[in-house]
Structures are given as C-alpha cells and as structure tokens.
Amino acid sequence: MSNIARVLIGKPGLDGHEAGAKVVARMLLDAGFEVIYTGARQTPEMIVRSALEEDVDVIGLSLLSGAHYELCRRILELMREEGVEDIPVIVGGIIPAEDIPKLEEIGVKAVFGPGSGSKEIVDTISTILEHAA
C-alpha cells in the first residue's frame, strides 16, 4: 500500500483547539499522505460534503470537548445516507476509554488518544486502507 492516500482531517463541533489536529495533519503530510484539512467548527454535514468533494480515502476527526459520540454518530449516519459508509473513519482526541467500544460499535475504525505516536497512526491508517482495498 503506497502512502498517496487522501486523508481528510477535520474538527467537527464547536471546540476550536486545533493544535492536535494540525500536528496530525502535518505528521501525515510528512509521511507522504495527501491531507485535506478542513479547519475547526465543522458541522457533520460539512465534514461529509468535504469528504465527498475531495474524494478522500480516510476521514480523521479530532474531538476534545466531550461531544464525540453525538458528532461521530451523526457523521456516520450522513455517510450512510450518501452511500459512502465504506470510507473508514478514525478519531483522535480526548476520548474516555469506556467510550472507545461505543464509537467502534457505531463504525469508527480506530481511536487515538493523547500521546499516540506518528508510527502508530500511520501504520493503523495503512492497515485500515489495505483492508478497505
């Protein structure tokens, strides 16, 4: 699997602490991915629309405010409506351990907590893409 996959990095919701999302965006650029960075304060609709317009292979969401479950659920729902539920969704940020299975249950492919290394993130994305291919 080559690293020229297109990754959308977005921040759904109202929280605007973008530092973590930007670090991941730059790390993926360094690793050879194409990155579409949406910026903060995105509605689920905006995220899904960008994903469609940019024809991305992976959607990465950064969430810190505690609104992760509601926002991810809505995004995955919209993706199903658009028939693009096969695009893998990964999540990073402050996600309590007990919420990880709940996110996985609704279709999130991987959750990265604080301190996740670039190797871990890049390898996971590559593995997910291999399975998706």
Next chain:
Amino acid sequence: MSADQKPKPAYSPEFLAKFHDELEHMEKTTLKDRLSGGIKAQFKAFTGTEVKETKEEFRTGSGDFVVKRVYTPLDTTHIDPIMDIGLPGQMPYTRGRDPLGFRAHEWPLNYYAGYGSGESAGERYKALYASGARELTLAMDLPTQIGLDSDAPLAAGEVGKVGLAVDTCDDLHRALETIPLDEMRLATVGNCNSPWILAMFHALAESKGHDPKDMHFQIQNDPIKEYTGRGTYIFSPSVAIDISSDVTEYICKKLPKWAPQYNCTTTMRWGGASASQEVGFGIANSLCYIDAALAKGVDPVDFVPRMHLHMSSDNDLFEEVAKFRAVRRLWAKIAGEHLKTDDPRILALRTTVFTAGDKLTAQEPLNNITRTTMHVLAALLGGADNIVVPAYDEALALPTYESARIATLIKNILHDECYVGQTADPMGGSYFVESLTTQIEEKANECYRQVKDMGGAAAAIENGFYLKEMSDGMYRQFTEVESGERTLIGVNKHIRETETPIDIFKGDPEAEQRQIDRLKESRTNRDQKRTAAALAEVRRVAEAKNMGNRENIVPSFLEAVRARATVGEIFDELREVFGEYQAPNVV
C-alpha cells in the same frame, strides 16, 4: 557589619578579568579531567572511561535559548543591578510589583468550574463555597460562548459539555442561587460574547437584590484569544475588538469595581508559542485593546490598573521564572513609551497564571500533580499575582471535585508549608536567571516589534501569522517528543505497559434535553413585545456601528437580557449585521 564583611566592589574590570581566568582554568583542568574520565580526588568513584553529556546541546524548554554548563558573573556584566533588576515594587518591576512580595498574601481557594445544567453546576458551586472557595471562574459551554442557543443545530451534543449551558439570565441565576455574591468573587471567560456576559452578571446582581455597582465581577473580554487559541470566535477581529472596547468603556464609566479585561496568552502558549513569543505577543495584544479603548476616550488609568496578563507556566522551571520577570520589565518599558506615562498603576503589570494544561499527560495521570506543582513553583518564584491550576485528570476529562481541590491547594501548600514566598523574588541575582531574563526580554521585544510592524494584533490574526508561528512551534515540540529529544515520562520514557484506571468525571446525558426544554419554556413565557423591542434595539445599535457611529452596544444588551431574549436571539441580530468570521486555514 563586621570588618571581614566589607562590601565587594560590583564587578570591576579587574574582578571580571580575574574571574575569566578562573573559569578558563576550571575548563582546562577539572572539567577536562571530568569529561576524559580522569581521576580527580572527587571522582574516585568513577572508572577511568570517557564521560559524555546526555545531549550535544542543552536548550530551554521552549527551545529558544542554549543553556550553558554553568553561569557566572561573566554572564551578567551587561545587566545593571539597579536599572534592570532593581527592587520589588519599583521600576522596572523585574522583582515583582509588590514591595512585600508575598508576605501579605493569602492565596484564595479558587476554582474554574461549571458543567452541565444549572442544577449540576449549582450543586458544584454550592459545595465549593461550603469548602471555603471565595473565587470562582465560571466555565460556560461552547454554544453559550459563541452565542448559540442550546437548541441550535450546531449546538447538538455540545450543550453543557465543557461548562454551564446558559441561554437566559434565569439559567445563571439558577446556577448561582445559593452563592452570596458579596462574598464570592466571580469571573468568567466571556470573550466574543463579552457585552452579553456583562449584561448577564448585571441582571444576576439585580435579581439577587444587589446594586451591580457594588459587585466584583471580572470578565476576560479578550476576543483575540479566540482566534489564536480556542477557535471560539464569532465576528471579524476588528468588530470583536470594537465590541470588547464597548465593554471596557461601559465598565469604566458605570461599574467601578468590575475588572473589564484580562488578556490571555495562555492558549497561545498551549498552542505552540514559545516563552518569548508569549511575552511579546501578549504585550502586543494588550496594547491593541488599550488603543481601542483610548480611541473611545477612556483614560488608561481607569482600566489598565485592573487589567492583567493571563499567562501559562510551562515545564522549564527557570525559563518560566525568567519569563515572569521579563514580562514585567518589558511591559514597563513598552507601556511607558507607548502611553507616554510613568504612572506605576499602569507600568506595574499584574500577571495571572493558568499553569500548563497542555503539558499534562493522559498516561499515568497522577504524575500530573508533580508537573503542576513545578508549574506553580515557577509562578510563585516568578512573582505571579494569581495562580489557577488545572487538575491532574484534565487530559482525560473534565475535573472531578476531588481533583480540582488537589489542584487549587498546590499553591497553598508551597506557600504555607514549604516556605516559598518569604522573600520577594528569591531567584533575583542568580547568574542564570538574570541572564535568561534579559535574553527573553530581548527576544520578546523582537516578537512585539514584528507584530507592531505588520499592523498590530488584529493584522497578525487576519494574515495567519499568529496561527503559523504557533503551528510551527507545536509541530516542533511533537517531533521532539517523537524522537525522544524532549522527554515526557510515561509517554516516551519509562512507559508503563498497563495502566490503573482512575475515576473520571462523567457528565449527565439527560442535561442537554432538560436545558432545551427549559429554553423552550422560557421563550414562551415572556413578554414577547418587550423581547422583540429589545432585540430591535440591539440591531439598531449594531447597524449604527456598521455605519461608523460610535454608539456603545452594552445598554441595548442590558435590556435584551432583562427582557429574556436568549443568547442565540441576541447574537443572531449581530451576526446578520456584522457577518461571521472565516479564519485562515493555516496548518
């Protein structure tokens, strides 16, 4: 003074030449021996192998300065003990703004708290008051902070998540029902929504039977922070700064006990700015607000003495101590020059420290108590006027009552039990800290000039300069952690395979719906004519502003809040007039 304690001449050329020889001699003998593994008396225990330092180059925590093996009088020859270091309470305030240091200081139990609905936050506030808290900074949720109602589509899932959901003044009243306003000093962030926050606290005082003039409220009123740190902006920087200076003007004229503004660099630092940038950008931002208020005819003496700079306190103990000393010195010089004043009320900068939440780790969170203790120590040694500390579990979730109490007591333990604070500026005169203070001041001055030359803080936001500088700094720190160059215990060193989970705060999943129900009821049960008229007045003033009229927007907000207009309704009027800001997308 006895005969053998004669005062030494302050660094005569002969003394410095002699010290230079002394240092050179040490490097050629003891140091050379030590590095080559040579056996000197004090190294008997070592085997005779070559010794290497753990790094090629040692740098300060923010990466700006190389740290030498040892500092000596030779590193401070350019620093004037009177003009640059001076005495506490005197220009240039390097050693603090109070001649007593902390000797007359009682550290309050202060909390930054508030979550969920009015009921749950109310219970927390009540418990905090009962446990002795006398300073409380209210945290409000994100929809409230950007002027959205709890039932707005964008608010879904965010209601009550990072703070209290407030739609009308009744919500604030409910949360603070049991708190005696004359005993508790209240503050809140309120940046893009500051005229509304002012109006809300005004209405709160009225509804509890107080004259708002007699209350002590503090509003952050710092929209710049929202473009650079948290993304919680609404309007363009120029509109936001104009509205924020309306609040400053109103408070100065009508509410003499209120603090109208504290400018926050904490989030810029957390977002990747260095210690020197924090100082330089902070001064540029403060002056931006001062100029905006001056343009409305407000006398700086009426509000600058009540302003403070709200900074972070990061991992490098000595760099942070030097930073707090440097910011006071640089502020005194720049503000004196900019405002053409020698008034100590303006030149003696007050600092509030919110210690580095960004440096807390989710891994082995109890270690964060050690980290925050050092951050607090830096703030105390640096002479901060007020200290707020995030709880050890904040890298995982909102703090619990227990973790918040541990956090707030750190400063009390250091001050009351560990004898920190018996003498003013205990690091003053340290060759290292004095040298670093001057280095930071010089670098920060460059950062300040850079922003000034591009047109000031508003320009540095709009052209993406602040965001780019922060993003670069953040990515540099990240790659350093990845490579192991920057140590984070539990993250890249001494990693623990399995962790013991800790108890973390859990929100109330029903709170959002309850708040929405309450909001709908409030919208129905009000004097609709009065509400509509009040909203029309808000719009009229906003439109007048857009035409270049200098009318203050605050009075229209006071009536709108009293008339039970919701936060979303009020800000929708403004959004329609001013439009919303689109931030540059800087990675």
